[in-house]
Amino acid sequence: xxxxxxxxxxxxxxxxxxxxxxxxxxxxxxxxxxxxxxxxxxxxxxxxxxxxxxxxxxxxxxxxxxxxxxxxxxxxxxxxxxxxxxxxxxxxxxxxxxxxxxxxxxxxxxxxxxxxxxxxxxxxxxxxxxxxxxxxxxxxxxxxxxxxxxxxxxxxxxxxxxxxxxxxxxxxxxxxxxxxxxxxxxxxxxxxxxxxxxxxxxxxxxxxxxxxxxxxxxxxxxxxxxxxxxxxxxxxxxxxxxxxxxxxxxxxxxxxxxxxxxxxxxxxxxxxxxxxxxxxxxxxxxxxxxxxxxxxxxxxxxxxxxxxxxxxxxxxxxxxxxxxxxxxxxxxxxxxxxxxxxxxxxxxxxxxxxxxxxxxxxxxxxxxxxxxxxxxxxxxxxxxxxxxxxxxxxxxxxxxxxxxxxxxxxxxxxxxxxxxxxxxxxxxxxxxxxxxxxxxxxxxxxxxxxxxxxxxxxxxxxxxxxxxxxxxxxxxxxxxxxxxxxxxxxxxxxxxxxxxxxxxxxxxxxxxxxxxxxxxxxxxxxx
Numbered sequence: 327x328x329x330x331x332x333x334x335x336x337x338x339x340x341x342x343x344x345x346x347x348x349x350x351x352x353x354x355x356x357x358x359x360x361x362x363x364x365x366x367x368x369x370x371x372x373x374x375x376x377x378x379x380x381x382x383x384x385x386x387x388x389x390x391x392x393x394x395x396x397x398x399x400x401x402x403x404x405x406x407x408x409x410x411x412x413x414x415x416x417x418x419x420x421x422x423x424x425x426x427x428x429x430x431x432x433x434x435x436x437x438x439x440x441x442x443x444x445x446x447x448x449x450x451x452x453x454x455x456x457x458x459x460x461x462x463x464x465x466x467x468x469x470x471x472x473x474x475x476x477x478x479x480x481x482x483x484x485x486x487x488x489x490x491x492x493x494x495x496x497x498x499x500x501x502x503x504x505x506x507x508x509x510x511x512x513x514x515x516x517x518x519x520x521x522x523x524x525x526x527x528x529x530x531x532x533x534x535x536x537x538x539x540x541x542x543x544x545x546x547x548x549x550x551x552x553x554x555x556x557x558x559x560x561x562x563x564x565x566x567x568x569x570x571x572x573x574x575x576x577x578x579x580x581x582x583x584x585x586x587x588x589x590x591x592x593x594x595x596x597x598x599x600x601x602x603x604x605x606x607x608x609x610x611x612x613x614x615x616x617x618x619x620x621x622x623x624x625x626x627x628x629x630x631x632x633x634x635x636x637x638x639x640x641x642x643x644x645x646x647x648x649x650x651x652x653x654x655x656x657x658x659x660x661x662x663x664x665x666x667x668x669x670x671x672x673x674x675x676x677x678x679x680x681x682x683x684x685x686x687x688x689x690x691x692x693x694x695x696x697x698x699x700x701x702x703x704x705x706x707x708x709x710x711x712x713x714x715x716x717x718x719x720x721x722x723x724x725x726x727x728x729x730x731x732x733x734x735x736x737x738x739x740x741x742x743x744x745x746x747x748x749x750x751x752x753x754x755x756x757x758x759x760x761x762x763x764x765x766x767x768x769x770x771x772x773x774x775x776x777x778x779x780x781x782x783x784x785x786x787x788x789x790x791x792x793x794x795x796x797x798x799x800x801x802x803x804x805x806x807x808x809x810x811x812x813x814x815x816x817x818x819x820x821x822x823x824x825x826x827x828x829x830x831x832x833x834x835x836x837x838x839x840x841x842x843x844x845x846x847x848x849x850x851x852x853x
Contacts, residue, residue, distance in 0.1 A: 341530060341531040341532065341533050342530050342531070342532050342533070343532075343533045343535055344532065344533070344534055344535070345534070345535060346534065347471075347472070347473065347474040347534065348472060348473075348532075349472075349473050349474055349475050349476050350472075350473075350476075351472070352472065352530055352532075353469070353472030353473055353480070355528050356465075356468060356469050356472050356528065356529060356530075357469060357472075357480050357481075357483075357484045358484075358528075359465065359525035359526075359528045359529060360465045360466060360469050360481075360484040360485070360487070360525075361484045361485075361486070361487040362487060362521060362522075362525050363423070363461055363462060363465045363487070363522055363525050364462070364484065364485055364486075364487030364488045364491070365487035365488060365490060365491035365495075366430070366461075366491070366518070366519050366521055366522050367430070367458045367461055367462050367488070367522070368462070368487075368488035368491075369487060369488040369489075369490070369491020369492060369495055370434075370491070370495065370515060370519065371396060371399065371400065371458070372488060372491070372492050372643070373491065373492055373495040373496045373499060374395075374396055375496075376496055376499050376500050376503070377499075377508055377511075377512065378392055378393075380503065380508040381395075381443070381446070381508075384508070385442060385443045387443050391443055392443060393768075394443075394447065394451075395443070395446045395447060395450050395451055396450075396451075397451075397765070397768060398447055398450075398451030398452065398455065399450055399451045399454060399455040399458065400455070400764050401455070401761055401764055401765045402451060402452055402455030402456055402458075402459070403455045403456070403458040403459045403462070403761075404459070404757050404758065404760050404761030404764050405758060405761040405765075406455075406456055406459045406460075406758075407459055407463055407753070407754045407755070407756075407757035407758045407761070408754040408755060408758050409459070409754075410422065410426075410459050410460050410463045410464060410754060411463070411750055411751055411753065411754030411755075412754075413460065414463075414464045414467065414750060415750060415751075418531055419464040419465070419467065419468045419526075419529045419531065420526055420527060420529045420530070420531070421526075422460050422464050422526075423460065423461050423464050423465055423522065423523075423525065423526030423529055424522075424523045424526035424527060425457075425460055426456075426457045426458070426459070426460025426461035426462075426464075426522065426526070427457065427461055427519065427520060427521070427522030427523035427524075427525070427526055428457070428520075428523055429453055429454065429456055429457030429460065430454050430457035430458060430461060430516075430519045430522055431457075431516050431517065431519045431520045431522070431523075432453060432454075432457075432516075433449045433450050433452075433453030433454030433455075433457060433516075434449075434450065434454055434512060434513075434515055434516030434519055435513055435516035435517065436449045436453070437449040437450045437454075437512060437516075438509045438510070438512040438513040438516065439509070457522075459757075461522050461526070463753055463754065463757060464529070465525070465526075465529065466481065466485075466735060466736065466753070467749060467750050467753055468529050468531075468532065469481060469484065470736055470739045470746065470749060471532050471746065471749075472532055474746075475683070476683060477736060477739065478678070478679050478682030478683050478689065478733060478736060479679035479680055479682070479683035480679070481679065481732065481733070481736040482675045482676060482678050482679025482680075482682075482732040482733060482736075483675070483676055483679055485675055485731075485732040486672045486675050486676065486732075489668050489669075489671050489672040489675070489728075490672070492668050493665075493668065493669075495515075499511055499515065502514065618748075619744050619748055619751055619752045619755060620755065622744060623805035623806075624742065624743055624744070624802045624803070624805040624806040625738075625743055625744050625752060625756075626805075627798045627799070627801040627802045627805055628737075628738070628743050628756070628798070628799065628802050629755065629756055629759045630759075630794075630795070630798040631697075631734075631795045631796075631798040631799040631802070632734060632756055632757075632759060632760045632763075632795070633759050633760060633762060633763050633795070634763065634791040634792065634794040634795035634798065635697060635730070635734070635791065635792055635795035635796075635799075636760045636763035636764055636767060636791075637763050637767045637770075637787065637788050637790075637791030637792065637795075638700065638701070638704055638788040638789065638791050638792035638795070639727065639731065642667065642704075642707065642720065642723050642727075642785075643664070643667070644768065644771075644784075645771070645775075645781050645784050645785070646660070646663055646664055646667070646707075646716070646720060647660045647661070647663075647664060648781055649707070649716070649781040649782075650663055650713075650716055652781060653711065653712070653716070655712075655713050655716070659713055662717075663713075663716050663717055663720045664720070666717060666720055666721050666724070667720040667721065667723060667724035667727075668724065669721075669724070670720070670721040670722070670723075670724030670725040670728065671724040671725065671727055671728035671731070672728065673725060673728065674724065674725035674726060674727060674728020674729045674732070675728040675729070675731070675732035675733075676728075677725070677728070677729060678692075678696065678728065678729035678730075678732055678733050679732065679733070682733060688742070688803070689733075689737060689740055689742070690737065690740065690742045690743070690799070690802055690803050691803070693730065693733060693734065693737060693799065694796060694799050694800055696726055696729040696730050696733075697730055697792060697795060697796045697799055698796050699726050700723070700726040700727060700729075700730055700792055701789050701792040701793050701796060703719060703722050703723040703726050703727075704723070704785050704786075704788050704789035704792060705785070705786070705789045706719050706722070707719050707723070707782070707785040708782030708785055708786065735753060735756070735757070738752045738753055738756060741806075742802060742803055742806050743802060743806075763791070767788075767791075770787060771783075771784035771787055771788065772784075774787055
C-alpha cells in the first residue's frame, strides 16, 4: 500500500479519504473556516449591544424588552442543537453550514427593516438563532474530526475568532452608525454574515478507512494449510512430489495449480474496486441522532456539568458595567474593564489549547482545575473595590473563562466522555441541555438583583452553579472507569456462561499427520 496519510486525491467538492486522522492537511482550511464562523456568529452576538440604545429610541422600548432579542436568539441556537446534528448526519456538514449562513444573513437583513421589537424577536431571535445553530455546531464537529493530537490546541486557537470580532466589530459598527445610521449598519452586518456560507463550502467531509492497508496485504492462509506446511517441514521425505502427503494446498511446491489460485484470487480482490478502492466513500451507517449517549454515565455527568457551568458564563459580561457604575467608576473606565476581559479570554483559550495538547495528560482533570479556578473568580467579584480591583478580577475571570469556554465542547471527543465516533450526536444533546440554563440563567440573576438590590447576588448565584458543575465534572472519569468497567465485566461473565468451552486440539495432532505422511511415503516407495 502506497498510502500513508491521504488515500485518494479528490476535487474540492468531494470527501477527503484518509487512512488515519491527518492532524493537518485540509484540516487547516477547516480551522480557518471555524475562526471566521466564530467571528460571524458569537462575535456578532456579543457585539449586538452597540444597537441597544438605538433600538430603545426607535421602538420606544425598555432595556429588558430589547435584551430579549439576544436571549431568544441564544435559546433557539442551543435548543435546536439536536436538529443541527440530525441534518448534519443526513445531508452533511457542508450543506447545513451553508444553509445556516443564509438564515443568519436573511434574519439580520430583514431585521434592518423591522418596525417593532416583536419583528426583531422573529427575525434575529428565531431565524438568525436557528442559523447560528446550523453554522456553529457542525463546524466545530468536523474540525474535531480532522485533528487528533493537535485537536485541543487548534480548536482553542480557532475559537478566538469571537474575541477578535468583539474588538473589531464593536468600534467598526459604532463608527458606521454615525455615517449611515443603525438600519443600514445592521444591513451591512447581515451582508457580511454571508461569509458563513463561503466558509461552509470549505468543509469537506472526512472519511477514515483504516481497513485499506489490511486489505492490500495478501490473504491469510487457512488453518488447514498452515498445518499442512508444518507437516511438510517436519517430514524429511516430503520433498518428493510423489509422496503420499496431499500438498496441493502448498503454494511453494505445486507450480501449476497452487500458483494459479492466488492469482485467481487477486483479480477478485482488485476487482472489488467499487467497494474497497473506490474514491466514493461508502454510505455511512451512523444514526441521525444517537441517543445512546444518554445511557453513558460519564456523558450524563458531563452534561450536568455543562448545564450548571453555563450559569457562570454570562454574569460578568452582563453585570460588570452596572457593578462598576454602582461603585462610582466612570462609563469609559467601565468599558475598559470589559475590553480587558475579552483580551484575557483570548490568551486563556490559547493557553488551554497549548496545555491540553501536551502528552501524557488527562485532559478532563485539567478542565476540572480550570472550572474550580473560574468559580474562585466569580466569588472574588463582590469583594473587589475600585477600578483596579475590578480590573484584576475581570482579567483573571476572562483568562479562566477562555480556558473553559474554548474546550468544553471539543472535550466531548475524548474517550473519557464519549469519543470522536459519537461526538456529533453528543454535541447536539449537550448543547440542547445547556439551552435550559441559558434561558433560565439571566432571568434568575435578574430576579436576585431586583430582590436584593445588590449586583453581588448575581455573581454568587453563578459561582454556586459553577461549583455544582465542578462536582459533576469530577465524576466523569470515575463513571467511565468504574461503572463502565463493571458493566463490561458483567457482560463478559454472561457471555462466558452462555458459550461453551473452546474446542481443544489433541496434543498429538501434528504427530498423527506426520505418521500418516510417513506411512504414505513408504507405500509409494514400495510401489
